[in-house]
Amino acid sequence: MSNQPFKDKVVFITGGTSGLGLATTKLFLSSSALVFCVDIHPRSILTPLSSPNLTFHNCDVSSPTSCETAVSACIDRFSRIDILFSCAGILAPVATVIDLSISDFQNTINTNLCA
Numbered sequence: 001m002s003n004q005p006f007k008d009k010v011v012f013i014t015g016g017t018s019g020l021g022l023a024t025t026k027l028f029l030s031s032s033a034l035v036f037c038v039d040i041h042p043r044s045i046l047t048p049l050s051s052p053n054l055t056f057h058n059c060d061v062s063s064p065t066s067c068e069t070a071v072s073a074c075i076d077r078f079s080r081i082d083i084l085f086s087c088a089g090i091l092a093p094v095a096t097v098i099d100l101s102i103s104d105f106q107n108t109i110n111t112n113l114c115a
Helices: 019-030 043-049 064-078 102-114
Strands: 010-014 034-039 054-058 083-086
Touching: 010 019, 010 064, 019 034, 019 043, 019 083, 034 064, 054 064
Parallel strands: 010 034, 010 083, 034 054
Antiparallel strands: none
C-alpha cells in the first residue's frame, strides 16, 4: 500500500480558505493531492500555500449556478473529481425565530445544507 494514498487524486473542497476547510486544503496538499479549492473568500488567503497542485475558484455555494460553474471548471482542469470535501458553512444571524428574516434563513439553509 502506498504511503501517499491521495497522490494525484483530484480533491474538490468547498469552503477551503478558512477553518476546517483551510486545514483540509493544507492536509490534502501535503499528501500530494491535486486540490481544487472553492470559496466565496478571495484567493489571497491561500497565497502562502502557493503550490502547483492548488487551484482556486471563487464560488458562492448557496448558488446552484455558481456550483455548476465551479464543478465544470474542475472537470475542465483535471477531467475528473475523485473526492468531494464539503466544508462551506455560515452562521445565521443571531435572532429569534420571529425576527430572523426569511432571506437570512434561506441563505443559511442553502449554504449549509443544499451546497
